Each structure stands twice: as C-alpha cells, then as structure tokens.
Amino acid sequence: MAADTRESTSPKQPRTSSAMTEPKAKTYDTFDYPATKENKDSLPGAISNTVVGKQTEPGVVDALKTIKLQDFKEVHKKPCTREGFLAGIGAAFAVGSVRAILGAPIFTACNWAVGAFAFGSFAMHEYCQGKRRREKEGIQKVNAALLEKKIKEEMKREEIRRARRKAKEDSGQ
Template identity: 35%
Template sequence: MAQDANEPPRVRGPPPGATEPPEHVKKPQVYEIFHGSSREGQEGRPTSAGQPDDVTKSPSSAQPTLKEGLQSIKADDFLNVHRIPCARQGFLTGIGTGAVVGMGRYVFGARIPKAANWAFGAFLLGSVIQFEVCQAQRYQERAAMARVVEVIDRKQTEKKAKAEEAARLRREAAEKKAAEEAAAKKSWYRFW
C-alpha cells in the first residue's frame, strides 16, 4: 500500500470546494433495523433515503451473507475494542474463567489440546455472559437515572411553583400593608 516517490499522489476524491460529491457520498447507504424474523407489512416502507425498501435493495442483498459480514469488519473495529462499554470486564472474566477451566481439565487428566479447547470455550462463554450481565446492569442504571432525573425535575418545578406562590403572597401582603399605612397617614380632618 506504500506509494513510490516517483508516483504522483492518489486522489481520494474531488478537492475541497468541488461541486461533485466524493464517491462514497454518491450512493447513500441504507441501514436496516431488524425487529423480528418476518418482514411482513414492511415492504415498500420509505427508508432514510426517502425511497421504498424494494427500490433501494437488490434481490441478492435481501439476506446478508457471511462474506458480506466478514467484509464489513474493519481493522479499526479491533483497535477500538477498549472503547466498547463492558468489553474490558467481559474479557477479564473470560480470561479468568478460561484459565481456571483449562487448568482444571488438565489437572483432572485431559490432554493439553482438549484442555485448551475447554479453556477457549470457557473464555468465550465467560466473556459473553459477563458482557451481557454488564450491559443489563448499565441499562438498569440508565433507567434508574432517568427516573431520578424525572423526580428531580418534578420536585424543582414544584419548588419553583411554591416559591412563586410565596413571592406572590408576600407581594400582596406588602401591597395590602402599604395601602393600610397610606390610609392611616391620611388625616381625618381638613383645614380648608
């Protein structure tokens, strides 16, 4: 992938300010959300591009294939695994589980390849289970935080309404007192 010094630089797209969009913008990417196994009643529904599903998809891409799935994996996905929430905890639990199960199988008489297979299986199973447990806990925390925020907002609006009502009552009391003082200052007699 390295470029020779004699070779002119490759252009990825038009220069800035060009009127024609780059190649990757010309054809919009359509994302599909899977809600279940059946697609009844969803045909012809407009997508994000504003075109019906049957117009944007070719018949061959109705079901994704393993080859398409593998082609969608990028090297950047593996470099950013540490940024995925719960991935670290899942991997550490999987490593520990795999080591314990593999050692246990070896100590209790299994040969090394068989113990390694058990260790790898335990690693996968432990990692997936811990990842899913962590994700469920995060979901519950988010739901609890949303409830807390809702309660705090409601209490703040109640407190603000009470403060406004108290300020209105104080203002009315001050006006009433000022009116009484003004009436008391009026003399009950007149010289002219």
C-alpha cells in the first residue's frame, strides 16, 4: 500500500497549503488581530479559535491598541458630544469660580472645576442620548401608525374594487 502523502491534521496543527496567502491588514470597528501562526484561522475579534482550540479574549491592551489619533480629531462629530462638552465647561466655570470666590485655595477650586466638568459632561451626554432615544421611539411609532393607516386604506380600496366588480358582474348577467 502506498503511503499517504497528505499532511496530517491534528487539532493543534492546522493543515497549511502553499496556495494560502497571508491576508492584508484590515481595519475593523472592533479589535483587529493580525494573522499569526497562533490565530490565523480565527476571525478578527473572535473570542475563541475552534480550529486551534485556544481561547483568546481581548484585554485592555488590545482595546488601547484600537484607539487612533483620528478618533480624537473627529470626536466633535459624535452625537451629543458638543452639548456634553458645553455643559461640562459651563459647570466647571461655575463651580470653580464659586469655590475660588468663597475662599478655597486655587488648587482645590481647580479640582472641583475638573470634577464638575466630568460630571456635567457625562450627565448632559446621557440626557441628550436619552432624548435621542425617545425621539427615535416616537418616530418608529409614527411610522408604524402611518404604515397601519396605509394598509387599512389599501384594504378599503380593495374592498371597493371588489364591490364594483361584483356589481358589474351582477349587472352584466
């Protein structure tokens, strides 16, 4: 009997082919794992690799690697960010000024201002996101009502057509 010339595959060693080429590096919205010997058969951002049998979970370092300078250049384009920053700036100015006028040391007043900025920005951003969510739900309800009304009107028109056809058939006989 002739010996089998194929490469043997084991769960720990995937079969390699000379036709396989390394994929080009792509940027994804989630974690992007470059193809390596360890995870070349897994999808980018996958929690586990079933071919190799090892589990890989993204960590803080992986998350930090996905942050790009372009993200900071376009932060103003995100919804509710402008409102959040403006509210935070106003809160920081108000709280820091009041603390300084009331006689707190400048360093303490600045710390309060930074805290007020963080809290004010976060609170306004969440309020704005909630408002947007309620608006979306309202729009979806209106669209559903309009669709339901359109369907009812179409059913009425179809009923009228049927009645006319029946009347026409009855008068023709």
